[in-house]
Amino acid sequence: MSLLAFGQTGQVAKELARLGVQTVGRAEADLSDPQACADFIAATDANAIINAAAYTAVDRAETEEALAQTVNGDAPGAIALACAAKGIPLVHISTDYVFNGAGQAPFAPDHPTAPLGVYGRTKLAGEDAVRASGAAHAILRTSWVFSAHGANFVKTMLRLGAERDALTVVADQIGGPTSARAIAMACVTMAKALQSDHSKSGTYHFSGAPDVSWAEFARVIFKEAGLSVLVTDIPSSDYPTPAKRPLNSRLDCAATSAGFGIARPDWRAGLRDVLAEIQKP
Structure with a gap:
């Protein structure tokens, strides 16, 4: 099976490349040009697509809504339509920011959405466009992403912890x-499953366990x-930040486990792996 992923510099895209997935960067198909992304798919021989690229500057999005909408909303729609035209599935990564963060219960995939800001609104627009495209798809909402590369909470805490x-x-x-x-890894598993069974199309959640606060996460990092x-x-x-963050980012991941056999990963094990990579001489 040949997989193609949009994104090269992002955290998930880098990990997809490590798994042997071909990745496409801005020089080849920039999500700020949705038609270029669609044209790239039309010319590829890949039999499944993963969209791991997005506008993720949550606070800056509040003043760059047009660009965020193009990258997060319009481009996924164009990618999905191109996938539909070729009859190949799409795995599209989304976010917990499509919810308003109210309550304490984990959000199920079918819970009503209510984004608090531009980032969440544009990501929701991308979800809607993917669903409307007719392509076999899995929209995978996730949260609080961390890795050894890029900008993320773990690396910020390590930097600050070394100074204070x-x-x-x-x-x-x-x-x-x-x-x-x-x-x-979840994206690859889902793409392969969708390639043979389009009936698995839908919206899914995937986040690490157990749920914690940022402060608790920081303590474990240190x-x-x-x-x-x-x-x-x-x-x-x-x-205070320009964009309001959801207080409750808990995600109900039961459907992902039932549909694809993917369990919630223990983030503490993932953290140890990331720290080992960062601290490697």
């Missing part, structure tokens, strides 16, 4: 940290990295 002996970290946002490698840093819990209101 005490930090304040938000404690009222709860979710499942998810390693980029686990997401990449402990595993051997850094002595005092973490003090603060509410989100003490750390």
